[in-house]
Amino acid sequence: MLQIANWALDMAKARGATYADVRVMDIRQRELSTKNGEVGTCAESESLGIGIRVIANGAWGFASTDQLTKEGVQACAARAVAIAKASALAKTHGVELVPEDVHVDSWQNPYIKDPFRIALERQLALLKAADDEMRKVKGVTLTETGMVFRRIEQFFASSAGSRIHQVKMQSGAGMVAFSFANNELQKRSYPSSFGGQHALEGYELVERMDLVGHARRVGEEAVALHSAAQCPEGARTIILDSSQLALQVHESVGHPIELDRVLGMEANMAGTSFLTLDKLRKLRYASEMVNVVADARLEHGPGLGTFGYDDEGVPAQCTPIITAGLFTGYLTSRDTAAMIGEKHSGGTVRGESWNRLPMIRMTNISLLPGTWSLEDLLADTDDGIYMETNRSWSIDDKRYHFQFSTEIGWEIKGGKKVRMLKNPSYSGITTEFWNSCDAICSRDHWTLWGTPNCGKGQPMQSMGTGHGASPARFRNVKVGVAFSS
């Protein structure tokens, strides 16, 4: 990989690049799924290539190729420089980068069991057992299970001298039961929806989930939802489970703090952000008990946003985003940090693969735990709704107005869950919502969730992000609008 990188860096420099960095990535993936007890997807893939990013004439250029011969790599590097020079045709200012130390290092996330060394038969047998168990419930009409494993080996080299080798092993699994009856389709997922739970771990993550042990309940709840009362409409107290709250953090904190969005770089597609520069260290984002960090360090946990160095060669770090309710930080890169006068990058730049330009991506954007036990929080709630497991999500292009629905809800009366509710939904304005938070559960209830498919950029890139959260309570939230007539 070093030789390939050097071919690229040498050619970029020879063609006039004032800065260049390259990523050689070797990605291996296994994907398995079942549907109604039968194998659905059974596939493996590998992809090896190089992405070359350069600054020439004060503008960015990027080119990638999977032709890793000396000629192929050099042609790609020359192309990146030619692209940068073309970019300079429409340039209002030259690119500036905040300084970064030279790093020569190697990093790998710890894991216990290599998922690619676990027999395929064993993995399929586990999925099938969970699938079969869900289908034992009368009224379940469709079941799906899945596992995804990814090994990403990458070598970063920059014209400044950094040489960083990293290996990330990622695992994920989940299941879902559907029930169609009375012209209504209900579903329940475990451990979360849209693919389950994903983390920078080995197969031990899947084994800890106990898919089979949870399968019967998942099926039963999917069927029971048909008989449940409709979630009411109006202003209510709600408690969100940790997986739904993780997505709330992702959409209403994680995206708006991306500095490239704030600076208008994503305006055409993903949108901009209400968190304009004047709001830094001034906006009361949330109530005082709310603390959110962007933490890519391993000590935060094995999240999908955990790494040793980002794709600009900047070490993983922890940035306070919301501190006692106050908005305190953005996600930054070397060029965007320079634009707002910061001295260092926050180290949040990643690319989906070797053929994608690295850009600001969420690391692990986590709501730090509070002090409540879930039992005490429920007991302390006279009249509310507990909502679990995301079913749909939508937010406007400045990240003000959101609407979420969850798979299941529970009416809380007098401190107890009294009955199941179907089709729960809630909506609101981001800062009003976060300022209505009055209780957050403790670390005992805290989970670092993985979102494996966050989309951003043009061409679109899918990225894994991490979000830690424990259940939390919010007052006076609008519920039920999604199903209003």
Next chain:
Amino acid sequence: MRQATSRKRVQGPPAVAEAHLPSFAELRRIAERVLKLSEADETEVTMDAVADALTRFANNTIHQHVAEQTLTISVRTVFDGSTARAATNKTDEESLRRVVAAASRLARSQPKYPGLLPMPGTQKHAKVQRWFEATAAATPQDRARAVARIVQRTAKEKQTAAGTYSTGATRSLLTNSKGLAASYEQTRAEFSITVMEEHSSGWAKASGADIRTLDPDALAAQAAQKAVASRAPRELAPGRYTVILEPAAALDIVGFLFYDFAGTAVLDQRSCLTKRLGKKIFGENITLWDDVTHPQQLGAPFDGEGMPRQKVLLVDRGVPRNLVYARGTAKKMKAKPTGHGLPLPNEWGEAPMNLVLEGGNSSLDEMVRRSERGILVTRLWYIREVDPYEKIMTGMTRDGTFLVENGRIVGGIRNLRFNQSILELLANVEMLGPAVRASGEEAMDMVIPAMKVRDFHFTEVTKF
């Protein structure tokens, strides 16, 4: 813009600007090597060679500018009724041997694949011409010059532009050990622009196989005009309104129906058409096809198994009549395969990929003129499914939302959230424009008209 590409052609450009896209002969040679290496009962090889480039601009400057070149070799093997797939992007002998071995190992490690049919033999595919040298030959300089010209104009008007200008080429080959060989090549160009003022914005986008059919300057002017027209947006109370959906807005919500027309979706009872086939659930003016040969469509005329894609009448004057079927699904549902199968093995079955909603004769101006009160929508955003059977979707308006009163546009309004059933929407269409190729963000490009719809359900309003 078209001047730049024609200039390039005169100079005798390579087949694909500054990138090597393997020829069909090269792809065939790789496929033959793979087939020879396989000891499976049956083997299928799919190859996709891609050379794409994209110029991205924001704040009136090019800030990202990329190019990629990839070749994916995907191998499916069958052993005694079991099948699996492995893919690589390496073409050396050892890598090809490894990908065949991986596909074989995976297939042998699992139970029989339910309802697996023998691979199809030779097929006859429709001929479509979707390769345009002008698109393939477009250079970074061509795209950058067009962007430079546009952003200079927006800056002069004290507006801010952001967008993309992309060009690319794809060459694909699908072949199997039964003698099937299907090939396809396509170029694609796309221009998208958002023009912003302090409290307003406008957007326009177009795509096609031939770059010469795109007019970035006109699209930029259209977006700029919308930004001007929506200045100082007023807040409108949520509720049910007549809406005029421009084609991209109609596409992004109606396009969410596509998988509901899959035979597998109905079989799995997750389609909103479950128990509704043959019933008149849409308006008389709604007729929907899937038609890969439509002149404004893109895409290969064969499916993931190499079967010819057929033209299918999905909705006939308000009545959902037909579904699309992969071979395996067709057998299960006692129907005929339509050539819409996804690459095997998969749990999804099939999907229509080339939707064409028949249009009418009303212009957008006419829809506005004939509206006492309503909302004109340029673009919808972040659309997600709230209720899969009633097909209630939620999402936001964006980049040009206007109040229409007494037959004219009276100004911009703050963006609104909707919670709207697509079934209800397609039953409430009052006027249709001519069907055009539309490009949005949430659904696949399709051919669809602008539409005027009564009682569209807006539930909340945002702050801008």
